[in-house]
Amino acid sequence: MVVLNKIYTRTGDDGTTGLGSGERRAKHDLRVAAYGTVDEANACIGMARVALAGGHSDMDAMLSRIQNDLFDLGADLATPDTGEKLEYEPLRIVASQVARVEADIDVMTRKLKPLRSFVLPGGNAAAAALHLARTVARRAERMIVELSQKPGETVGADAIRYINRVSDFLFVAARAVNDNGEADVLWVPGENR
16 A cells, blocks of 8 residues: 655655665656656546546546556556565556457447548547547657667566557547547648648
């Protein structure tokens, strides 16, 4: 259980932060930036949920699960697997979390109007917020993949798969709240030449 009795500790005043393993890293370290960007995506999803208020209860439940899972992902990333024994079992993203997001995508996709073009972010407020969350999730994904390829760093394969599916989910969710694609704003190539 997490207990936060004091919000400020002053330990980060030197520009470092503590990982789950106790190791200190610079606040601009790629690992810290990656899980910080996951947190940004989570905050964007929170804004999308506010925009959905009063409607789309199934979608809200899916987004709530994803928000919780994104904290799991942050915990996973904040505790690199160094092979050293820790005093606790670190939280890791697992394949069942990826599969659940895929199943949610499949449910929404069955109802969507087929795409005729790329979709511009917009439509209604909830869809726009979901598109914003999607772009932040994609940025997090790029950082996580970069981290996974950095010598001396490890990232679980399910963590990479999970963030990839989340951004896919957010795209489909944006279309779903845009009247199942009927209210999508489509890109018209060269329209303003």
